[in-house]
Each structure stands twice: as structure tokens, then as C-alpha cells.
Amino acid sequence: MQRNKKSTRELIYGINSCQAALENTPERVIGAYVQKGREDDKRLLTIMQLLNAYGVKMQLASRNFLDEKALDGVHQGVILEIKSEPLKGEKELEAFLENKEKPFVLILDGVTDPRNLGACMRSAWAAGADCVIVPKDKSATFSPAARKTASGAADVLPLFCVTNLARVLTYLKEEKFVTLIGMDGSGDKSIYELDLKGAIGIVMGSEESGMRRLTKEKCDIISKIPMAQGVESLNVSVAAGITLFECVRQKM
Numbered sequence: 001m002q003r004n005k006k007s008t009r010e011l012i013y014g015i016n017s018c019q020a021a022l023e024n025t026p027e028r029v030i031g032a033y034v035q036k037g038r039e040d041d042k043r044l045l046t047i048m049q050l051l052n053a054y055g056v057k058m059q060l061a062s063r064n065f066l067d068e069k070a071l072d073g074v075h076q077g078v079i080l081e082i083k084s085e086p087l088k089g090e091k092e093l094e095a096f097l098e099n100k101e102k103p104f105v106l107i108l109d110g111v112t113d114p115r116n117l118g119a120c121m122r123s124a125w126a127a128g129a130d131c132v133i134v135p136k137d138k139s140a141t142f143s144p145a146a147r148k149t150a151s152g153a154a155d156v157l158p159l160f161c162v163t164n165l166a167r168v169l170t171y172l173k174e175e176k177f178v179t180l181i182g183m184d185g186s187g188d189k190s191i192y193e194l195d196l197k198g199a200i201g202i203v204m205g206s207e208e209s210g211m212r213r214l215t216k217e218k219c220d221i222i223s224k225i226p227m228a229q230g231v232e233s234l235n236v237s238v239a240a241g242i243t244l245f246e247c248v249r250q251k252m
Helices: 015-024 042-053 063-069 090-097 114-126 144-150 165-175 213-218 236-251
Strands: 009-013 029-035 057-061 078-083 104-108 131-135 159-162 179-183 200-204 221-224
Touching (some): 009 015, 009 144, 015 042, 015 078, 015 144, 029 042, 090 159, 090 165, 104 114, 104 236, 114 236, 131 165, 159 165, 165 179, 165 200, 165 213, 179 213, 179 236
Parallel strands (some): 104 131, 131 159, 179 200, 179 221
Antiparallel strands (some): 009 078, 029 078
């Protein structure tokens, strides 16, 4: 995430992500920057009304100032400064899942593109997943770009960054009876041939090399999405969305 030297604050930008932050976690919002000359924009007006309702200090700023503040990200005329929260790890994950009878989780092994993380989070939220799990190292976490792509999912769907992913996968299998479905082009069975009605963990690999060996070995089933001849792979966020919603379809 984009933080100051003391790592106590971070920036988020984009209309949907800023509105979601104000609606779901207004207590974390410290300040706001809105583009000067766009005060009549209906979408920004909604955000300014929320800022006023929660007593958040707002500053009007030039587009150049916002561009620099967002490191040339697509801010859509608004940037929020919010209090940072510590990353949630294995202990928090176990506490979160303690009373979940049939967990439905998305596990991303080495997805390093923050926009792909955000898109996966958005799909997981839309599909009703309980949470998303990523390894702490060699993985994207919530940058402003990820939050913008997630379009609000960052504020309502828990993200757990775990130190030892293999250990967490073992915990999910042995303690929560989760069936781990690893998605890989080498899979023997199509995702449409599987029973996905119970406790399910969908495991997706990195954009370049797929799942790591140990992660793949921990999976109960290696499955694939059937594709037309000549198509080698899908973007990880697209593949995650297809797989998550096949689970939704079967649970209906």
C-alpha cells in the first residue's frame, strides 16, 4: 500500500473505492483531496456529502497535485488518506473461520499484479466467498491500484496474508474439511465435472508460472477450465471468476 515513513497512513483513490471506504469504514478516513473545478460532478458530490456527514476534512486540489499524489494512477478526481491497519495473518484466519461450517475461500499463490488481486477480490466478493488468502511474500497486497480495481471489495471482504501457505492449506483440509481445488491447465478433470457444493478452497497460481510445487501437492484435485484449441491460458482474475461462479451455480 502507499504509506508514509511511519506506515500509519495510506492512500486510496477512485470514486468507487473511496465511496466504499466512506460507507463501510468511515472511522479510518483521515482526510480527502477532491479535484478543484469538479465540485458539481454528481459522483464526486456524493463523496463530498459523505465527507461532510462524517466530519472529514476535505481539500480542493489541482489535477496535477492529484496526479502526483496518486503516482499517476487513475484517481477520478478524489483521493482519501486513511489509517493503515495491520495485515491479517494465520491466527486471524483461524479465528475468522472458527464458526464457518462450510468455508468458501479463494487462495492466490503468488499473484503479484495488484490489479489482478483487486479483480480477484471483486469476483470473490460477488460470488459470496468468505475471504481471500495470499502468501505474505511474493504476492500483491492492497495498493491503491488494487483497491480501485476491487471497487469496494477491499472494505468488506477479508484478505489474509499468511507466512506459511502450505501450513494454512493443511489446516484448511484437516481442521475445516475444505476440499482444495487447484486450477491448472494440466488438470485431468474439467471444473464442470466436479462437485463443488461443500467446503471449497479454490487455489489459483501466479500469472506467469502457476502454482508453486508444494502448493500444487497440497491440493486435493487439480482441475482446469475447458478452452478452445489454441488458447493456452486465461488471465488469473478471469479464471478465478469463472471458477468461483461455477461454485455459486452448483450451490444454488
